[in-house]
Amino acid sequence: MxxxxxxxxxxxxxxxxxxxxxxxxxxxxxxxxxxxxxxxxxxxxxxxxxxxxxxxxxxxxxxxxxxxxxxxxxxxxxxxxxxxxxxxxxxxxxxxxxxxxxxxxxxxxxxxxxxxxxxxxxxxxxxxxxxxxxxxxxxxxxxxxxxxxxxxxxxxxxxxxRGDLPIPVLALLGALTARLLFPSQMLLAAFALFTAALLASHFTTGRRTSRA
Structure with missing residues (x-):
């Protein structure tokens, strides 16, 4: 539509x-x-x-x-x-x-x-x-x-x-940071920051799970 x-x-x-x-x-x-x-x-x-x-x-x-x-x-x-x-x-x-x-x-x-x-x-x-x-x-x-x-x-x-709110929060923080620090390349910077945050969250969660 x-x-x-x-x-x-x-x-x-x-x-x-x-x-x-x-x-x-x-x-x-x-x-x-x-x-x-x-x-x-x-x-x-x-x-x-x-x-x-x-x-x-x-x-x-x-x-x-x-x-x-x-x-x-x-x-x-x-x-x-x-x-x-x-x-x-x-x-x-x-x-x-x-x-x-x-x-x-x-x-x-x-x-x-x-x-x-x-x-x-x-x-x-x-x-x-x-x-x-x-x-x-x-x-x-x-x-x-x-x-x-x-x-x-x-x-x-x-x-x-389903309640996993950190993902949109990470996306919003990535967009705001990119807007402030890289205004001319906001889209690329926002995706890069969001991807880095997701990878960091994934590895951190994986380590916690393996220790448990």
Whole structure:
């Protein structure tokens, strides 16, 4: 549900920036980068060098490296299916497939989930590019769709912890520390700090268990 208004906003922004309508659909289908695609619009219209675009893409999407550590790719069979699952891994697919309810999901269900997310984003982008000018100025909330979607995903993730609150506390502390110490590289620094904290917590808990 959240992908459609986001796609509409992305498609409308692309055409308002002077890009052809097909550019929005092609970017959504081939890049499928979400937040990076919004950044890409400004870089394309400013004729940014390819090296700058590549570096920006890496910095914005480096979080997927951490997602791959626990994404259930082992449930998906077939080389082509695994390739698509890797390509279509996004924040929402990761949050849904790593939840407690999804632990018994088979590979085909995960693939279909990713496909419909991909389709919703691409379809929304094309519709926004073609019909964005028809959206009334009085319509509000499109810019809040992404925030609302991540808020719901975060609540579901906290509920899955079943009282294990130190994990979100570590995430919050990592984000705040990264914001204060590394504001220009906040995302990468926050993930690195969070990963280090999780590893430290894992080894500390393991030692306590072995001693007991």
């Amino acid at each position: 959240g992908f459609v208004p986001l796609g509409l906003a992305f498609g409308a922004l692309a055409t308002q920036s002077g890009l052809d309508w097909w550019w929005a659909g092609l970017s959504a289908a081939l890049a499928f980068g979400g937040s990076f695609e919004f950044l890409l619009i400004g870089m394309v219209t400013a004729a940014a060098p390819l090296t700058a675009i590549a570096l920006s893409a890496f910095m914005v999407n480096v979080r997927h490296v951490f997602y791959a550590l626990s994404f259930p790719l082992h449930r998906i069979t077939g080389r082509h299916s695994k390739t698509y699952a890797t390509f279509a891994l996004c924040d929402e697919a990761y949050a849904l497939t790593t939840s407690a309810q999804a632990r018994s999901w088979p590979g085909p269900r995960i693939l279909w989930l990713q496909f419909f997310l991909h389709l919703s984003w691409t379809g929304g982008a094309i519709a926004g590019a073609l019909l964005g000018s028809l959206i009334p100025d009085g319509v509000t909330g499109l810019d809040f769709a992404l925030t609302a979607m991540f808020a719901v995903l975060a609540l579901d993730a906290v509920r899955d912890l």
